[in-house]
Amino acid sequence: PGDFQNIDGVQAATRVGEFSMRVTPNSGREVRGRFLAIDRAEFPTVAWFRPDFANEPLGAMMNRLAFAPEGILVPHTYLVENNLNIGDTIPVTISIENLMSVWSEFIIVGTFNYFPTVYEESMAIVGNLDYISTLTGLTAPHDIWLKTTPGTDGQTLTRSIMGQYGFSATRI
Numbered sequence: 259p260g261d262f263q264n265i266d267g268v269q270a271a272t273r274v275g276e277f278s279m280r281v282t283p284n285s286g287r288e289v290r291g292r293f294l295a296i297d298r299a300e301f302p303t304v305a306w307f308r309p310d311f312a313n314e315p316l317g318a319m320m321n322r323l324a325f326a327p328e329g330i331l332v333p334h335t336y337l338v339e340n341n342l343n344i345g346d347t348i349p350v351t352i353s354i355e356n357l358m359s360v361w362s363e364f365i366i367v368g369t370f371n372y373f374p375t376v377y378e379e380s381m382a383i384v385g386n387l388d389y390i391s392t393l394t395g396l397t398a399p400h401d402i403w404l405k406t407t408p409g410t411d412g413q414t415l416t417r418s419i420m421g422q423y424g425f426s427a428t429r430i
Contacts, residue, residue, distance in 0.1 A: 262402060262404060265418045265422065266414075266415075266418065267406050267407050267414070267415050268404050268407075269404075270303035271402050271405070272296065272297050272304045272305075272402070272403050273297045273400040273401070273402060274294065274296050274297070274301070274387070274400055274401050275293075275294075275295035275296075275387050275390060275398045275400040275401070276293070276401070277293045277295065277352045277354060278290070278292060278352070278353040279291055279293040279351060279352045279353065279383065280350070280351045281348055281350050281381070281383070282348075282349055283340045283348050284340070284341075284342075289336075289381050291380055291381030291382050291383070292380065292381075292382050292383075293350065293382070293384075293390075294373070294376065294382055294385075295384075295387040295400070296323075296385075296386070296387055297387050297388070298320040298324060298386055299320070299324075301316075302316050302317055303405065304403050304405040306374060307374065311370055311371055311372040312369065312371055312373075313334075313369070313371075314368070318368075319370070323368075323384075323385070323386055327386055327389040327392070328362060328363070328364050328385075328389055329364070329366075329367035329368075329385065330350070330385040331366075331367065331368045331369060331370055331373070331384040331385070332366055332368075332369055332370075333369065333381070334371055336381065337369050342366060343366070344366055344367065344369075345365065345366065345367075346365075346366050347365050347366070348363070348366065349363055349364075350362060350363075350364050350383065352390065352393075354390075354394055354398065358394065360390070362389075362393055364385060370384070387400060404427075415427065
C-alpha cells in the first residue's frame with residue numbers, strides 16, 4: 259500500500275479483504291455474513307471512525323488484534339445474543355473467492371457497535387488479513403483502500419492509478 263502514497267492526492271493506503279463466512283457458536287445457530295480482513299497496522303490511517311462506533315478507540319481495538327493473530331472483533335449485539343464473552347472462541351469458515359474455504363477457531367478480542375462498511379442488517383466480523391494469508395498459505399485477495407486529500411479529483415486519481423499500476427480504481 260505504501261506505493262499508492264506516491265500518487266498525488268493520496269494520504270494513506272491499506273489492504274482490506276472481504277470474504278463470505280459462516281459462524282456456528284455454541285448455540286448451534288449458524289450465521290452467515292462477511293469477514294472483513296484488515297491490515298490492523300495501517301487501517302486506522304485510512305478509516306473514518308467516530309467515538310460512538312465502539313466502547314473503545316479504534317487504536318485500542320487494533321492493538322487487541324495485534325496481540326492475537328486469530329483475534330476478531332464482533333458486533334456487540336452478536337456477543338449478547340449468543341451469550342459470549344471477550345476471550346471466547348468461535349468456529350468460523352471463510353470462503354476465499356469461491357476457490358477454497360478455510361476454517362479456524364477465532365478468539366473474540368473486542369466488540370463494535372458500528373464499523374466502516376458494516377451495516378446493521380448483515381453480520382460481519384473483523385479480523386487480521388495476514389492471519390487469513392497464514393491459513394490459506396497464499397496472499398489473501400484484497401482491495402486497497404485509500405484516504406485522499408480533501409478536494410482530490412476522483413477521475414484524475416483513477417487515471418493516475420491506471421497509468422501507474424495498470425488496473426482500474428472504484429470509488430466507494
